[in-house]
Amino acid sequence: MAVGQNAELSASLEDYLEAIFNLARESNIARSKDIAKLLGVSRASVTGALRILKKKGLANYKPYDYVTLTESGRVAAAEIARKHRILKSFFINVLGIESDLAQQAACRAEHALGPGIIAKLMSFIEFVTHSGENGHDLTEQFQEFCKNTNRELERTDA
Amino acid sequence: MAVGQNAELSASLEDYLEAIFNLARESNIARSKDIAKLLGVSRASVTGALRILKKKGLANYKPYDYVTLTESGRVAAAEIARKHRILKSFFINVLGIESDLAQQAACRAEHALGPGIIAKLMSFIEFVTHSGENGHDLTEQFQEFCKNTNRELERTDA
DNA sequence: TGACAAAGTTAGCTAAGACTAACTATATTA
DNA sequence: TAATATAGTTAGTCTTAGCTAACTTTGTCA
Structure with missing residues (x-):
C-alpha cells in the first residue's frame, strides 16, 4: 500500500487534483494554463500546487512537462x-x-x-x-x- | 440599513459568530474561554477573531469584557x-x-x-x-x- | 535559424488564521 | 488584603494559498 501522504488533503489541493483529473479525461493532457483557467487562479499558483501534489505522491510532475496523476492520485481524484x-x-x-x-x-x-x-x-x-x-x-x-x-x-x- | 461590512464573512469568522450566538443563548454570556473550547481553538485565536468581528460591526467587544453581538451580528448569526x-x-x-x-x-x-x-x-x-x-x-x-x-x-x- | 510569442517557473510579497509563550487584568480565598 | 489562580491579551512565528513581476524554456513561423 502506498504511503498515506494524501491522508490530509486541503480543499484547495482537492480542487487542483479534480481539475487535473477532469482535464485529462477530456483532452487527454492537463496543461498548467488550463488548470489555472479552470480554477480561476494564476499560473504561478498552479506550479506551486503541482509541486505539493508531486511531493504527496499524487501527481507525476516535472517542470516544463505535462502533468499526469499517479495511481493513488487517480484514486483520490476519482473519489473527489x-x-x-x-x-x-x-x-x-x-x-x-x-x-x-x-x-x-x-x-x-x-x-x-x-x-x-x-x-x-x-x-x-x-x-x-x-x-x-x-x-x-x-x-x-x-x-x-x-x-x-x-x-x-x-x-x-x- | 447598516453598512454591509459582513458582506464577505469567512468560514472561520462564521464559526466564531455562530459560537457566540449559541453560547449567549445558552448561558446568556459568551466567554472567550468557552468560545475557544467550543471551536477547539486557542484563547489567543479567539481574541483575534473578536477584534475582527468588532471591526466588521458584528460584535460589541472591549478587552477584558464580555462579548455580545450587535444587531447586525445577531441577524448574520441567526442566518448561519x-x-x-x-x-x-x-x-x-x-x-x-x-x-x-x-x-x-x-x-x-x-x-x-x-x-x-x-x-x-x-x-x-x-x-x-x-x-x-x-x-x-x-x-x-x-x-x-x-x-x-x-x-x-x-x-x-x- | 533566429526572433518573437506563449507557457511555465521563480522569487518575493501579502493576508488569513492558527499556534505558543509571556505578559496583564480580574477573581478568589486564606 | 495579599497571594494565587484563572481569564484574556499581546507579540511573534508558522502554514497555506494566493498574487505580481521578472525570468526561462519551449514552440512557431517568416
Missing part, C-alpha cells in the same frame, strides 16, 4: 469527482436547482461531506428518482409541492 | 445557525445519519450552501417528513430501501 457528481446530481435532480449554481455549490460543499453521508446521499438519490415503480415520481411531487408553497407565500405576502 | 440547523436536520431526519456526525458535517458544509439551496432543502425536508398525509412516510420508506440495498450488497459480497 464522485462526491462532486453525487452532490450536483442531488441539487439538480432532487432539489431542482439550476445547473450552474448546483455546480458551484457542489464544488464548495464536496470537501465537507465524508464517505458516510455521500453514500447515504447516493442511495437517497436513487430512492427518489427510481420511485416510479411505486406508482409515484417523488421529484415531480416535490416540484408540485414547491409550487403550492410558493403560491401560499405569495398569498400571505399580498 | 438556521442553515446549520436545516442541514443537520436533513442529515439526521432524511438521510438517517448519526447525530454527532451530522453536527460536524453540517458545520463544515454550512458555509458552502447559499440561500437558494438552503431554502429548497428546507422545503424538501418539510415535503419528506410531512408526507404522512399522502398515506406514506418517505423517511421510513427510505430506511426500508437502505436495508434492502444493504442486504443485496451483502449477498453480492459473499
Whole structure:
C-alpha cells in the first residue's frame, strides 16, 4: 500500500487534483494554463500546487512537462469527482436547482461531506428518482409541492 | 440599513459568530474561554477573531469584557445557525445519519450552501417528513430501501 | 535559424488564521 | 488584603494559498 501522504488533503489541493483529473479525461493532457483557467487562479499558483501534489505522491510532475496523476492520485481524484457528481446530481435532480449554481455549490460543499453521508446521499438519490415503480415520481411531487408553497407565500405576502 | 461590512464573512469568522450566538443563548454570556473550547481553538485565536468581528460591526467587544453581538451580528448569526440547523436536520431526519456526525458535517458544509439551496432543502425536508398525509412516510420508506440495498450488497459480497 | 510569442517557473510579497509563550487584568480565598 | 489562580491579551512565528513581476524554456513561423 502506498504511503498515506494524501491522508490530509486541503480543499484547495482537492480542487487542483479534480481539475487535473477532469482535464485529462477530456483532452487527454492537463496543461498548467488550463488548470489555472479552470480554477480561476494564476499560473504561478498552479506550479506551486503541482509541486505539493508531486511531493504527496499524487501527481507525476516535472517542470516544463505535462502533468499526469499517479495511481493513488487517480484514486483520490476519482473519489473527489464522485462526491462532486453525487452532490450536483442531488441539487439538480432532487432539489431542482439550476445547473450552474448546483455546480458551484457542489464544488464548495464536496470537501465537507465524508464517505458516510455521500453514500447515504447516493442511495437517497436513487430512492427518489427510481420511485416510479411505486406508482409515484417523488421529484415531480416535490416540484408540485414547491409550487403550492410558493403560491401560499405569495398569498400571505399580498 | 447598516453598512454591509459582513458582506464577505469567512468560514472561520462564521464559526466564531455562530459560537457566540449559541453560547449567549445558552448561558446568556459568551466567554472567550468557552468560545475557544467550543471551536477547539486557542484563547489567543479567539481574541483575534473578536477584534475582527468588532471591526466588521458584528460584535460589541472591549478587552477584558464580555462579548455580545450587535444587531447586525445577531441577524448574520441567526442566518448561519438556521442553515446549520436545516442541514443537520436533513442529515439526521432524511438521510438517517448519526447525530454527532451530522453536527460536524453540517458545520463544515454550512458555509458552502447559499440561500437558494438552503431554502429548497428546507422545503424538501418539510415535503419528506410531512408526507404522512399522502398515506406514506418517505423517511421510513427510505430506511426500508437502505436495508434492502444493504442486504443485496451483502449477498453480492459473499 | 533566429526572433518573437506563449507557457511555465521563480522569487518575493501579502493576508488569513492558527499556534505558543509571556505578559496583564480580574477573581478568589486564606 | 495579599497571594494565587484563572481569564484574556499581546507579540511573534508558522502554514497555506494566493498574487505580481521578472525570468526561462519551449514552440512557431517568416
